[in-house]
Amino acid sequence: SYVLTQPPSVSVAPGRTARIPCGGNSIGSKSVHWYQVKSGQAPVMVISYNIDRPSGITERLSGSTSGNTATLTISRVEAGDEADYYCQVWDVVGDRPVFGGGTKLTVL
C-alpha cells in the first residue's frame, strides 16, 4: 500500500519560515491535502489539491509538490501555528485515504 513519510517534529523561531515535508513515491503526480490538528480541537484542512487554500485559511500557509516530496510552508510563523500537521493522498488502488504520520510543529 502507498506510504507517506513525515518527520516527527519541526522547530522554528517566531517570524521565520517552517517547511514540513511529506515524502511518497511519485507524490508529485497525486493530489495532496494537508490538515492542522490542535489539541482538543477538530482537525482543519489547510491545503487541498496541493496548493489550494480553503476559505478562511491564512495566506501564510502554502503547499507545493515536486517529484517525491510535497511541502507545507508556513511563512512568518506565529505561536498560534503550533500544531500537528498531516498530509493525505487518496490511494486509488486501495480506494482509501492514506495519511502521513504527522509532524509536530514547535514554535521556539
Next chain:
Amino acid sequence: QVQLQESGPGLVKPSQTLSLTCTVSGASISSGSHYWSWIRQSAGNGLEWIGRIYTNGHTNYNPSLRSRVTISSDTSKNQISLNLYSVTAADTALYHCARAYSSGWDYFDFWGQGALVTVSS
C-alpha cells in the same frame, strides 16, 4: 456551517464493543456529493481511516479493521454510528467523524472534535 459532534462512552472493557455516534448539523447525511467517515487518532499511529458510509448507505472499511467494524446511519436523526467489536488496548484512540468530498482525490473538509475512548479493564 457544517458541524459534527461525536458522543459515546469514554471507557470500554477489553473484548467488548466500542459504540460511538456522530450527530451532523448544517448538512444532510442522505444527500449531496459527500460521504461520511470515521477516522481515529492515536499517539502511535497518527490518523487512521476506519471506514465510510455513502448517502445511499453503502459502506467501505479499512481492510485492517473490516472484520470488526460496522458503520451505519440514521437519516431521521442525521447521525452516523460506529461499532468496533472485540476491542483491545490498541483501539484506545481519539475517534473523529468527518465529511469527505468525493472527487477521485477525496479529502475531508469538516471534522468533529473527536471522542476519546480508552480500552481498559
